[in-house]
Amino acid sequence: MSVASTLPVLLAGRYHLEHVLGRGGMGVVYRARDLLHEQFGEPCPGVALKLLDESLSACPDAHVLLYSEFALSRRLRHEHVVRMYSFEVDAGSQTAFFTMELLHGMTLDRLLVECPAGLPWAELQPIALQLLDALVYTHRHNVLHGDIKPTNVMVGAEGVRLFDFGLGRSVAQTTKDLASVSRDRLNAWTRAYAAPELLAGGALTPAADLYGVACVLYELAQGNRLGERQPGHRLSRPRQLPRRCWPALHAALAQDPQRRALTVAELREAIGCQRPRWYR
Structure with missing residues (x-):
């Protein structure tokens, strides 16, 4: 069919x-x-x-x-x-x-065209938190998205919507009795947002989703894509991102999945933090 x-x-x-x-x-x-x-x-x-x-x-x-x-x-x-x-x-x-559901609004890639210098933090933070909330929820329900990128995120009057799970997988084998096909043979990963281990033929994991959403947040804050990185390349904090949020986002962007020593929920906590922890 x-x-x-x-x-x-x-x-x-x-x-x-x-x-x-x-x-x-x-x-x-x-x-x-x-x-x-x-x-x-x-x-x-x-x-x-x-x-x-x-x-x-x-x-x-x-x-x-x-x-x-x-x-x-x-x-x-x-x-x-x-x-x-x-x-x-x-x-x-x-x-x-x-x-x-029929979504109304614009995808993040279109929004980025209108904000070439990155989104101001007052606009960026609520979008980031809603996107991270969506991903935290899917991970808690054992679903990996697999293809987080600006064209798969809609922003409208009702907030953010994450869509297109075509490259997604279940962490728990809830669909193990279904026939399946290999997504890898479609070569559908978007290089600018795909974790290095996916491009190398590795399995989709929560850490790969973390890397993808971190790339999107970096682009929203910087105004342009992270781009290809050589080993040892040092990243600079994006222009619209507060200093307090950079350590967590930087860790989420690690090319080695073993060095992404945080979860999506922890990244969400860091993005949502209004002031350093030691003031609490």
Whole structure:
């Protein structure tokens, strides 16, 4: 089951595709109207609908990857994590897809274009805390995101939303009975935010997620990406980041995962701290 060459405008008899919202390493996300809910008077019948990109049509088990993303994230219930709705298959075109919350706002990459010198701390801190809250929650529920980057974080009137768990994995083997495919063969890691051990073929771990979110926070505070680093390269504190927050963020950016001697929750505590611990 994959995207047909000519995708029907109406899927499963109820989802009317309107336009493409975005494309990722393996999928395409559409804005769609749920005609069933619309018929019953739902004032906001819009949903986001994700299906496989045509480039994966030759992969016979790629639909399992799509389902595993849905199964991984459907149990997450947090105000800063995208909400999943249902997984379905359009019988006529044999197209597998899932529906989820339609997000409103702008992704962090677009926000960064408007703030080339980095976000002022008063704006940056609440975004950082909400993003870290989302990641702390997913880790506590044994879910690793795997692809934290500015294009996968939306900021709107209702705050931050973390989305796109397509490269995610479960820490606990809650989905061990599901068929699976190797995400590694998709070569989908984004180099600017992927932990060095992932690029070297290592496994996804909480420390890799920590590195990814630290790269995003660094970019928000500095205005540009961390970039490629040579061994022994010393990082400087980003211009918009308070000094008290730099030791924790610096540790989270360690290239050696063994030297990332803190958790996402501890990084969140450091970013949220209003004054040095010794004043408490």
